[in-house]
Amino acid sequence: MSSYSSSGGVPSGALVTRKVDNFAGVDFSNSDTNLSRSPDSLNMWKNYKNNSAGIETRPDMELVEEYNNTILGLFFYDIGNTTHKIVHSGTKLYDNGTEIFSGMNLIRSQAFIFNNIFYIKDGLNYLEYNGTEIKEVEGTIPTTTIGDPTGEGTTYQDVNLLTGLRKNLRIGDGVTTKFKLDTENIDSDYPVTAKVTIGLDTLTYVQGKDLTVNVTEGSITFNTAPAKPTTDGQHNVEILFRKTIQGYRDRINKCTMLAVFDNRVFFSGNQDYPNAIFHSSLEDPRYISDLDYYNEGMDLAKVKALIPSNNALWVLKEPSQANTTVFYHNPVVDSTYGKIYPSAHSSITTGCVSTGINFNDDIVFFSDRGMEAISGNITSEQLLAHRSSMVDGKLLKESNYKNMMLEEWEGYLLVIIDNKVYLADSRQKYQNINVEYEWYYWELSCNITCTSVKNGVLYLCGNNKIYKLTKTNGEISSYWTTKHDDFKYPEYQKTTNKRGGTAEVKGESIKIEVKTDNNDFEEVNTYDNVKGYIVYRIKKKKWKRLQMKFSSTKPFGLSNYTLESFVGGYVKR
16 A cells, blocks of 8 residues: 555645555656656565565576576476476587487477477477487378279378378279379389288288389389278278478478467468468377468468467467458368368457467567557457556667567566566556556576476576576665655655654665655665664655665565655745
């Protein structure tokens, strides 16, 4: 609560009391802030685990381990009783410090776990790891057609972008030896094999021994005609061959974004297909049909973020002249194709210049004006709501604003730009034109290259090192300045009450400073090893506005503070 009171109705001689006991983040805007917010604060936050309305110094970074190159990905993969700490450092991938792969891309990687298998992407590779073996994702082999030996029949499954291998199912008749495949110009360097099933028995036929291949025509000829199936109409001849289509696998390998939605994996960020998204088959990250893609809009503006939310996947694009930047996909069952994800565009025209995330069911992204939120769902008109007014004045000046990272931790959304961290508080909101978040602001000791959260612990990577934000007794500079306060009477001069003010604090060494009007801060006192109330004497006369600063180079907490001033005569012009 923030409050003031005065004795009597006449301003002159009135005693005004300021008490602040519920802090509400920073305010870096040019507008006059309220008593609960700070116009200038560093490395302070509200730690809800302490069940306190006060603020305190953030934890410090504690070294975990060091690598030889920039860390571009940190992931935790639990399988059995083992936790695998997967680290992407430079061009190498490590598991608990042991190198397991070389040839990674030099950009930030993304990963997911599906059916206890760890998958990782970096815009160059698409790898899978089971805790023992790491390899390029081997695409599920589709059965592309079924039919008779002439190739006449039915398309069964689509070609898989991740593999050139295909199966064709045919029906033997005991007479025909030549079987037509469903494509021409198959790969000549891959030996074709065929399996023929008769009852419970399966015979394998090998190219060069049991059959010959015409790669140009796309046909195989058996030395001996495959027998008829024991059941009429049964497809008892399975032919395995390969046809590599240039660039197919790169459609996925070059993607830099992924999202798991509706038990499928969606991919985007391929510079060759800037406005496209691709998706896997149901519960199979190894199978991505060459028909399962969508172009978002008619222009080539880049996709910047994929955000799953409730029953929709939101796709956010960069600003464009087409003014269609926000799209969404919700599952629809089609009688021919099964479940599909048609693209629809929102009425929102503001583009995403950086990235976005589902923050506690609030779909937020960063435009050239700050954090925006999509208000409304796919069944109603979507509206744009701003969420970052308190920090826009500083946030938008960050030179690396478009390359920010987002991480959720302890109910906060951490917006990380180099060594700066802006924290949106999901539990503290206020009503402006829209509902907005309260924010806090940190500065770290190094630029951050990637982050991760495991068991509630925040891991930060920078300077080729992995840190965890757990140290509570380190050397760390932090401060909180109060509002430049006119004590409700801007046109009158004020004088502080000689009895002083009080604050409930804790910490090894807490410095209190004060400034009036346009003067510099002056030290009032430094308080060592305190836990409880302190009394400070501030003796200032004939000022219009007064500001206090609580600071320390050691962790400290501030629960509340009070200050009283008498109102004097009018300010002289």
